[in-house]
Amino acid sequence: SQQGEEDPQALSIQEGENATMNCSYKTSINNLQWYRQNSGRGLVHLILIRSNEREKHSGRLRVTLDTSKKSSSLLITASRAADTASYFCATHNNAGNMLTFGGGTRLMVKP
Amino acid sequence: NAGVTQTPKFQVLKTGQSMTLQCAQDMNHEYMSWYRQDPGMGLRLIHYSVGAGITDQGEVPNGYNVSRSTTEDFPLRLLSAAPSQTSVYFCASSIAGPGEQYFGPGTRLTVT
Numbered sequence: 198s199q200q201g202e203e204d205p206q207a208l209s210i211q212e213g214e215n216a217t218m219n220c221s222y223k224t225s226i227n228n229l230q231w232y233r234q235n236s237g238r239g240l241v242h243l244i245l246i247r248s249n250e251r252e253k254h255s256g257r258l259r260v261t262l263d264t265s266k267k268s269s270s271l272l273i274t275a276s277r278a279a280d281t282a283s284y285f286c287a288t289h290n291n292a293g294n295m296l297t298f299g300g301g302t303r304l305m306v307k308p
Numbered sequence: 309n310a311g312v313t314q315t316p317k318f319q320v321l322k323t324g325q326s327m328t329l330q331c332a333q334d335m336n337h338e339y340m341s342w343y344r345q346d347p348g349m350g351l352r353l354i355h356y357s358v359g360a361g362i363t364d365q366g367e368v369p370n371g372y373n374v375s376r377s378t379t380e381d382f383p384l385r386l387l388s389a390a391p392s393q394t395s396v397y398f399c400a401s402s403i404a405g406p407g408e409q410y411f412g413p414g415t416r417l418t419v420t
Binding site: 201228230232237238239240241242245285287289294295296297298299300301 | 339343351358367398400411412413
């Protein structure tokens with residue numbers, strides 16, 4: 198079973214709009230990470246947020262973490278057509294050395 | 309640096325055949341892992357290694373073996389291929405533990 202579950206499964210927006218993706222998980226975590234995957238390619242790391250952090254920024258990306266609700270969100274501001282990709286959250290739980298991925302959100306940004 | 313490299317890029321096997329997927333990294337990373345990704349789904353962890361000589365099972369280890377004789381290499385062996393192992397396989401590495409992962413380009417495997 199997968200630790201993280203993304204919502205929505207698919208999202209279609211216009212260029213310039215903001216995109217928000219959510220991730221829920223089940224067990225206590227050490228950190229939570231977000232990755233991007235372009236079609237047919239390997240994953241690229243976007244951002245890592247530790248369990249004692251609440252918010253983190255990187256360029257147009259903003260990630261929040263609410264450990265009481267076991268959830269995280271990824272916000273992409275002023276989206277571009279090049280942001281079209283699948284986005285995955287992954288959790289490193291406190292129990293071991295595994296990184297567990299969710300099912301992903303497929304984002305389409307229309308020019 | 310080449311980063312994480314995987315060979316082959318594509319492979320077709322018949323049921324019952326065995327093969328080894330190669331993974332190498334030149335970043336001196338301690339942590340390496342193998343994932344499989346089925347169509348429209350996320351990644352599932354097969355095996356991982358926290359350092360040379362140490363391997364452990366992930367979520368879906370059955371049918372796969374790994375070894376880690378050097379820091380650089382982490383091959384994945386399919387013992388007797390089954391159609392259910394048709395997938396895209398990704399190798400990844402990180403400096404230590406499951407932090408920021410660097411992914412290889414993947415191997416697309418079809419078992420007929």
